[in-house]
Amino acid sequence: MPQLNMAQALNLALREEMSRDERVVVLGEDVGRRGGVFLITEGLYELFGPERVIDTPLSEAGIIGVAAGMAMNGLRPVAEIQFADFIFGGFDQIVSNVAKIRYRTGGQFSVPLTIRAPVGGGVKGGMFHSQSPEAYFIHTPGLKVVTPSTPSDAKGLLISSIRDDDPVLFFEPKRIYRTFREEVPEGDYTVPLGVARVAREGSDVSLITYAATVHDCLRAAEKAEVEGISCEVVDLRTLLPFDKDAVERTVKKTGRPVIVHEAPKMCGFGAELAAFIAERLLFDLEAPVLRVTGYDTPFPFVHEHHYMPNESRILNAIRKAASF
């Protein structure tokens, strides 16, 4: 198996799916000749030509609208939004159209569309190139929302998303595109949507997280271990639908959940998780459900490392949960 970083793993997934299924097309700003600003689609234009790898004008509503039409007419488009921050230009297309086509047509049409977009901070992108907009979309039935944290998951989840018959928002944590490599299975490798993974076993505190903060949690968990606190780290991988059984298992095991994500706290994905726990698992709790998140302000350019849930903020929450 090759050692790949996340960017390479995503590129491999696209290459393999485009080779396997000629209905798969890629479109977006600069995805063709340029290979994408983060080079995720590098080489696809040369391999599959301009009919299947399409450079679009700068119009997010246009990209998603066109992709929805393609999907309803038999193709399996993978549309790229250059930064997830720009996805709001296509919000109406996603929420009012794409998400509702299956329902509105009584199941006569589905929209097998994948929308890829890089998310998250840590790259000095400022407030318009650092946001994590997943919570804007988990409130919309009909969508799936997926976000990987490792190269092999990136490949396996992207392939599953492309093969899924419903629209999938695929959020790629850009700050870990190239930070580490791991063995990534070649060929027909899929990771099922809606299934979390336990990234680290532990018994005292559950860190429930996804995307880039999985790695911050793993580092915080190592430090907590030195202090005698054993942390379990659950990587959700899919946010809509999220793996309720996995959340239930870890909360029943430790009774002390800490939720970690980069997006603002108010009504972030952590709110949904905490509310789910308060509804279903209240009597399994030994401590309040804590959330370590971005703050309720726009994403700051200068202070991004304070804004994002860094190791020390996570560690403080671990201590608070463990000592409650």
Add this chain to the structure above:
Amino acid sequence: MATRELTYVEALNEALREEMRRDDSVIVFGEEVAAAGGVYKVTKDLLKEFGPKRVLDTPISEIAIVGAAIGAALNGLRPVAEIMFFDFVGIAFDQLVTHASKMRFMSGGQVKLPLVIRTQYSLGRSYGSQHTQFLAASLLQAPGLKIVAPATPYDAKGLLKSSIRDDDPVLFVESGALYVNRSYYGYRGPVPEEEYLIPLGKADVKRVGDDVTIVAVSRTVSEAMAAANQLEEKGVKAEVVDLRTIMPMDYETIINSVKKTNRLVVAEDSVKTGGISAEVASHVCEYAFEYLEAPIVRLNSPPMPAPQASELEKKYMVSAEKIVNAVTKLVK
């Protein structure tokens, strides 16, 4: 204070009229708001009184409406722009989330953005999946916006006046069901003759009780009040907390109520996952954890788009009956 009965629509109209008389920088625009007086008559006769320079019909382009409102606000006016259905705010989402909400931060506080976007959601009127959505929860991740959703004529008037005078962008969400459905608590009610304001960011305890807290917003307040009446007959005293302002949220009032009742039901006109009810529940679970004697219950729509058929829509919506059933289980 002398009061009279006004409908929700009349109270809103009066708020606009008073603020336009008081301050000539207040202007109103949107689709059909001028000559037609708004499709729901909220802007009725404003054109007649204030003329076409201050009351403007726009083309059907939500991006242009919100974009123009941002420009007007940046340049010293106090625009009140109308988006006919909350669903259509989605088209102008980038204007709201990327521009309006961040302008104060982007400029280091050098500019303020005193704009109000009025809109309404029509759940309960059989308008189908693209004309009924209550999208407020999807905007709570955009710090910098204020989101207000009144449930009675009194609140509608006082909150709209405060929103217009606020120096930050306010999304003012009205309920289309409260415009027209006479059976609702929030359709008609007492409104003082004298001028008054209601501060943003303050919830209101609409009914006092000890046994359970029902947090509701907009149309669901009417359902919660009806439920509280029915529960009273069963000997259960429900406290009804109307959020009124969703962002910033008045956590203090919610927490104080839960500390008293130890039980929480949240009723919201949207799907459960990622809803406002999630934020309320998660906050209580973090800051009033030791006071909870029963699991928190979220009452929302099922996880699907709103159906158009009225019988299905009735089943889809949060109702007094559903609240009564949930509370009855909870207090056992």
